[in-house]
Amino acid sequence: MAAEATRVKVTYRTFYDIEFTVTFYVAPGIVDPNNGSVQAIVTAINAITRAVAIRIELSASNPHSVTATAGAIYVNEDKGEFVFQGPAGAHTFKLPGPDPSFVSSTDNETIDASSGAVGDFVAAVAEFAFDANGGVITAPTEGRRRAARKALKK
Amino acid sequence: MSWVTDPTNQLLLHFLDDAGKHATMSFNVGSGDTDPGAGGPSAISDAAAAISESALYETEVLIRASNTAPGTPTQGPYARPADKAAFVFSANDGTRPRLEIGGPNEDIVGTDSWTVDPTNAAVIALVAAMNTHATTASGGGITGLIKAQRRRPPRRKGQ
Numbered sequence: 208m209a210a211e212a213t214r215v216k217v218t219y220r221t222f223y224d225i226e227f228t229v230t231f232y233v234a235p236g237i238v239d240p241n242n243g244s245v246q247a248i249v250t251a252i253n254a255i256t257r258a259v260a261i262r263i264e265l266s267a268s269n270p271h272s273v274t275a276t277a278g279a280i281y282v283n284e285d286k287g288e289f290v291f292q293g294p295a296g297a298h299t300f301k302l303p304g305p306d307p308s309f310v311s312s313t314d315n316e317t318i319d320a321s322s323g324a325v326g327d328f329v330a331a332v333a334e335f336a337f338d339a340n341g342g343v344i345t346a347p348t349e350g351r352r353r354a355a356r357k358a359l360k361k
Numbered sequence: 362m363s364w365v366t367d368p369t370n371q372l373l374l375h376f377l378d379d380a381g382k383h384a385t386m387s388f389n390v391g392s393g394d395t396d397p398g399a400g401g402p403s404a405i406s407d408a409a410a411a412i413s414e415s416a417l418y419e420t421e422v423l424i425r426a427s428n429t430a431p432g433t434p435t436q437g438p439y440a441r442p443a444d445k446a447a448f449v450f451s452a453n454d455g456t457r458p459r460l461e462i463g464g465p466n467e468d469i470v471g472t473d474s475w476t477v478d479p480t481n482a483a484v485i486a487l488v489a490a491m492n493t494h495a496t497t498a499s500g501g502g503i504t505g506l507i508k509a510q511r512r513r514p515p516r517r518k519g520q
Binding site: 210211212214219220221222223225226227229231232233234235238239240241243244245247248250251252254255256257258259260261262263264265266267268269270271273274275276277278279280281282283284287300301302303304305306307309324325327328330331332334335336337338339340341 | 364366368369372376377378379380382383384386388389390391394395396397398400401402404405407408409410411412413414415416417418419420421422423424425426427428431432433434435436437439440441442446458460461462463464465466469483484486487489490491493494495496497498499500
């Protein structure tokens with residue numbers, strides 16, 4: 208179960224077709240938009256406003272107490288890019304700050320995704336992630352490190 | 362109202378590197394994956410953390426739904442998003458959570474068109490719903506209404 212309170216964000220549309228959001232929090236573990244507590248608050252808000260509720264978003268969150276590797280070679284602007292194939296096209300996932308031990312020492316770009324910890328990552332994504340419509344995506348056998356952008360000289 | 366959930370949920374992995382910069386990875390996961398600490402979200406976040414030198418400091422799952430019968434918004438003197446009824450609540454963790462509702466119905470404000478009427482039935486129902494069902498951001502209980510008033514939108518300067 209999520210450790211943090213669930214954040215609920217409800218989008219409303221006014222008579223003038225302009226939207227706004229109302230945000231509140233409910234107990235951790237509430238993840239169903241049709242939950243009684245969520246709907247009780249939404250119903251009460253509906254009676255206050257002349258707008259109508261059109262979308263709702265619940266956020267369940269788990270914090271982690273971790274620290275980044277000191278003096279890391281690759282920071283968040285460096286990405287490990289993995290291109291998955293789905294029924295509607297390609298999906299690229301960009302991992303920030305890739306561990307240099309998984310990047311080829313020959314070209315400093317190629318990442319072997321066929322085995323080891325990287326293989327575990329692409330396998331987990333292929334098993335549990337989908338495209339936006341729920342279509343299955345297929346894991347690649349390699350990834351590529353894309354370097355951070357360098358500032359342009361004036 | 363009838364809320365229909367999206368076919369997939371969104372998994373967000375939040376990273377922080379040694380230089381203090383943030384980055385986020387986004388995935389679409391199954392509609393049954395709602396717990397950021399279990400199932401698919403946990404498997405993906407654990408595997409991503411194992412191959413990154415940045416700190417994965419938060420795993421977040423977003424569950425979305427659309428209202429299939431929202432009804433029709435109505436017109437009124439304050440029916441604009443910039444006009445808000447701002448409610449300030451008390452909580453048992455010492456915080457003062459705020460709830461701001463745009464386009465408020467003019468029936469809830471008093472004769473000064475500014476102060477929200479705490480005896481209005483809809484206001485009473487909102488306070489009761491918040492006390493019973495809502496929490497603060499840190500999970501504390503909401504204990505009552507401190508104040509509520511309408512906020513006017515900013516005026517345009519004369520041209």
